[in-house]
Amino acid sequence: MRGPGEDFVSGVLDVVAGIPPGKLMSYGDIAAVLGSRAARAVGTLIARYGSEVPWWRVVRADGTPPICHEGQAVRLLEQKGTPLLPTPSGHRVQMRLARHWLASR
């Protein structure tokens, strides 16, 4: 899938859109699926073009939600039934349970 016409942006959006409800993926994981380590680029692209995809299902590798919309992301995740873990600093996602594996890693 992802034919030759697909570029990095489309690949990222495609992977994010493919994350099932209740599951999560980290920026690095998405980059890995695309065959790259550009986790930062993934975040930037989602911020720009991810308005139509479930970006709240994409979190950092340590399980903390996106730095820009953490409060909103937590609320959405909680609403979607994602297992959250309360921390002294706020909330954190249990990647160990909710991580969605897709090829590689």
Place this chain on the structure above:
DNA sequence: AAGTTGACTTTCG
């Protein structure tokens, strides 16, 4: 073409 930026990751203290 080259340098800067960024919704990141990992390692060290």
Place this chain on the structure above:
DNA sequence: TCGAAAGCCAACT
């Protein structure tokens, strides 16, 4: 467990 620094890659100017 938390905080700071270095590393990496794609897009933007």
